[in-house]
Amino acid sequence: MGWIERIIEDRGGEVSFAEFMELALYDPDHGYYSGSEPRYGRRGDFLTAPTASLWYARVLAGFLTRLAGGTGPVTFVDLAAGDGSLLAGVSEALGERGADVLIRRVAVERSPAMRGRLARRLQGTADVVTDLWEAKQPSGPVVVHASELYDALPVERVIAGNDELNELWVAVVDGSLGWKQRPARENVAGYFSEHRVKLDPGQVAEACLSAQDVHGRHLQWAGDDALVLILDYGYEARRLYDARGRGQGSLACFHRHQLSRDPLESPGEQDITAHVNWDDIRMVAREGGWHEIGLWPLAEFLIRAGLAEVAEAFDLGMEAPMNARTIRERQEIKRLLDPEGMGSDLKMLIQGRGRLAALSSQLRCMQNSEENATKRGR
Ligand SMILES: C[S@@+](CC[C@H](N)C(=O)[O-])C[C@H]1O[C@@H](n2cnc3c(N)ncnc32)[C@H](O)[C@@H]1O
Structure with missing residues (x-):
């Protein structure tokens, strides 16, 4: 089992996506941004x-x-x-x-x-x-x-159902990381109402x-x-949450200038942004x-x-x-x-x-x- 799986196990076997992202990027020992060398720049994973x-x-x-x-x-x-x-x-x-x-x-x-x-x-x-x-x-x-x-x-991640909103949590199943859906908590659902956003069924989105x-x-x-x-x-909410443009959300991961959409891959080794x-x-x-x-x-x-x-x-x-x-x-x-x-x-x-x-x-x-x-x- 890897370092992040052990931490998640200690926290009851599942964490919200924001908690996972916090660990993957900022864990003091293993987080992507905690290393002694900068991860970005000409010799890094991406340019700013x-x-x-x-x-x-x-x-x-x-x-x-x-x-x-x-x-x-x-x-x-x-x-x-x-x-x-x-x-x-x-x-x-x-x-x-x-x-x-x-x-x-x-x-x-x-x-x-x-x-x-x-x-x-x-x-x-x-x-x-x-x-x-x-x-x-x-x-x-x-x-x-x-x-x-x-x-x-760190952002929370959700997936819309026909009439309900679910959060995508990260769980450890048989020693490996996987996704687990849970009904959206009030503050997460409230974020989308505050921005007057109605997601299409099946749409994935992030909320900071x-x-x-x-x-x-x-x-x-x-x-x-x-x-x-x-x-x-970034985008204004109207465009950020437009299913035609970003139906699977805006989450992006970078390693050696390669884009990936799977944040669960190699935690601590790739950047995760939304x-x-x-x-x-x-x-x-x-x-x-x-x-x-x-x-x-x-x-x-x-x-x-x-x-x-x-x-x-x-x-x-x-x-x-x-x-x-x-x-x-x-x-x-x-x-x-x-x-x-x-x-x-x-x-x-x-x-x-x-x-x-x-x-x-x-x-x-x-x-x-x-x-x-x-x-x-x-
Ligand atoms: C993508 S890098 C950007 C670095 C630099 N601003 C640039 O554009 O080259 C993100 C940086 O933000 C830092 N960071 C993340 N959250 C922060 C916070 N709440 N306060 C201060 N720094 C933060 C990380 O440690 C990391 O060094």
Whole structure:
């Protein structure tokens, strides 16, 4: 019997899917995210935007510079900071301007091994904490960023019958993992009613019951002069639970860049994710008086946030010569813009309050280098 089967046996032989996912990803000894090496990145099982290309951090650094120009230096928080690629990349891109742009950097990471790695990589330039509320609340403007945090939160899994909703639990049968159906608990059924979702018979779906609480705590910490940038895979409830698009749910597992739909295979050895229901994130923000600045595919966000200007600053503008460096850098940018991949599948949701919300509304005006060149009279 494997490690997870033994734990499930100890808990009575069956656990809800969220409990199983919590163990498979975060068990301190065997969980996928508990190992000493990061599981994502170029040599890992899958790429995230910050690990795919330095250009993600470069564009964010440019965007932060513009915001700080309006408010003074901001506190910058990276939630689920992982291996520190984003914070290290932002610091590198800011260079000597760093102190004018960022007054404080905070890395929030649940995995102790990754916190150790963050502390070593960031060398005292950032507070490294397990939970955002361990960090001192900011008295000035704050930008909170999260890449692929919310799709890594454990979810419950359900299957609809003709008139009833059942949960899919994970049970140990004859020493092996299998599925077991149980009538949906009130909070699980309530999640779908809250979102006015009626699943078709036979449809499988996931529900992240913690997303609203987790996001609410982050917003509360951030205060009233803040911007929150959430980069993740997700849909609004209407599309997420549309049987024609995702009749078998959105759960996906990754190992060595291979996609699998079987979360019970090799627990602890593969990533398990489920798409974010953007309406969860929006509901909490609306209740807290936050404004939505936009929800854009990653490629569109990068262009709105000033990719063209940053590329020009790196001598990669339209007139840049074709040489090994410019070709390499353009390939790095293309990774993030790929319309068949990250560029369209990952979405950036931005919510704001106070001065930072006002300053960020400029993102709503599409800018491109041609318009800017015209503005500069070229
Ligand atoms: C898919 S990785 C993303 C890492 C990084 N943000 C990136 O995009 O490269 C997910 C990370 O979230 C961390 N994590 C999961 N739940 C968390 C939580 N509640 N608070 C902080 N970190 C969390 C995991 O330990 C893991 O390092």
